Amino acid sequence: MRYGHGLVLGKFYPPHAGHHHLVRTAAARCERLTVLVCASSVESVPLADRVAWMREAHPGCEVVGAVDDIPVDLTDPDVWAAHVAIFRAAVPERIDAVFTSESYGEELGRRMGAASVLVDPDRTAYPVSGTAVRKDPVGCWPYLAPPVRGALARRVVVLGAESTGTTTLARDLAERYRARGGVWAGTRWVPEYGREFSERKLAALGPAGTWTDVSFASEEFPLIAAGQLAREDRAAREGAPVLFCDTDAFATTIWHERYLGSANPAVARVAEEGRRQHLWLLTDHADVPFEDDGLRDGEHLRPWMTDRFAAELTRTGRPFRVLRGSREQRLAEAVEAVERLLAADWGFTDPLPERRG
Known part of the structure; x- marks a missing residue:
């Protein structure tokens, strides 16, 4: 049967393949479909983010959001009435059918004055749930769409002074995790955009130009x-549960000091507004010989830069680890730090409790 106006509602905390299957199924059976994202104030993923993710995944649907801080109690008529009042305030138009994968679907349809359509209640199409994702994001990674992956991926930044092996370490880390296979096979690393920018400036000077002329x-x-x-955001959406970055926007604040002798608040704003990284690995200049590759001239500044990175990482509260020793030693210490990061809590708060009778 085909319906005029359908409704899908849920927490989408966070959205996963099962949610998207439900929405696609409902959209195929309705002339028009509204997706209602209901978030409580105690949940750690902002309502606006969830609405944006669902809009990106389902551009043909109308996606709206509502704050619902009422605990679920399927045995209490007054609680039901309070929830339905929130639903109707968010979607005041007539609803012809509600689509759910839950046992409460029939009662929800009755209270909304709409037909109830149950979709894959046993989760056979996609054996995943929001609870499972919050408990084990890595294990559920194949069921997550790009915007959710981009938000959840653990971002590890490798930064340091000139010729201290940041690119080598970022590449080595990505290769180490890719070799694990499975969800890790898509592990990526993000090259340094500033270096490409510098190469273009040097090339613009022509064959006679040198780095000292830039x-x-x-x-x-x-x-x-x-x-x-x-570039980091794009890579996070497309990759594995961990992303390695050869420098980041924060590091650019120190590079501004290195080249121009002072701070630039505009760079700091970009770094803070885009602060989605989780761990910084600082490559010490010790034990790494300086190599001039045509874009370097700061061997004498390496100790100062290492100290500045450490000081600013500390001042801004960014968790970091200083890496010293051989290439192998640095990689081993980096992997140890990354493993601790991946084993830590991923930051999901518990939703409001539910009572189902």
Whole structure:
């Protein structure tokens, strides 16, 4: 049977493949479908994010959000009435059918004055739930869409002074995790956008140009920071539960000091507004010989830069670890730090309790 106006509602905390299957099924049976995202104030994923994720996944549907801080009690008529009042305030138009995968679907349909359509209640199409995702995001990674992956991926930044092995370590870490296979096979690393920016500036000088002829303007650094962050965000959406970044927008604040001798608040704003990283690995200049690759001239500044990175990481409350020793030693210590990060809590707060009788 085909319906005029259908409704799918849920917490989508966070949305997963089962949710998307429900929405697609409902959309195929309705002339028009509204998706209502209901979030409580105690939940750690903002309502606006969930609405945006569902809109991206289902552009043909109307997606709206509502705050619902009433605990679920399927045995209490007054609680039911309070929930339905929130639903109707968010979606005041007539509803012809409600689509759910839950046992309460029939009662919800009755109270909304609509038909109830049950979709895959046994989760055979996609054996996943929001509870499972919150408990084990890595195990549920195949069921998550790009925007959710982008929000959840643990981002590890490798940063340091010139010629301290940041690129080597970022690449080595990605290769180590890719070798694990499974969800880790898609592990990626993000190259340094600032280096590409610098290469273009040098190339623009022509064959006779050298690195000493290149100069930077302060207004270029916010662009570099934003470009780095954009690449990082794209890679996080497409990859595995961990992403390795060869520098980040925060590091650009120190590079501005290195080249221009002072801070630029605009760069710092980009770094703070785009702060989605979880761990910083600082490559010490010790034990790494300086190599001039044509884009470097700061061997004498390496101790100062290492100290500045450490000081600013500490001041801004960014968790970091200083890596020293050989390439193998640094990789081993980095993996140990990353494993602790992945084993830590992923930050989901518990939803409001539910009583189902």
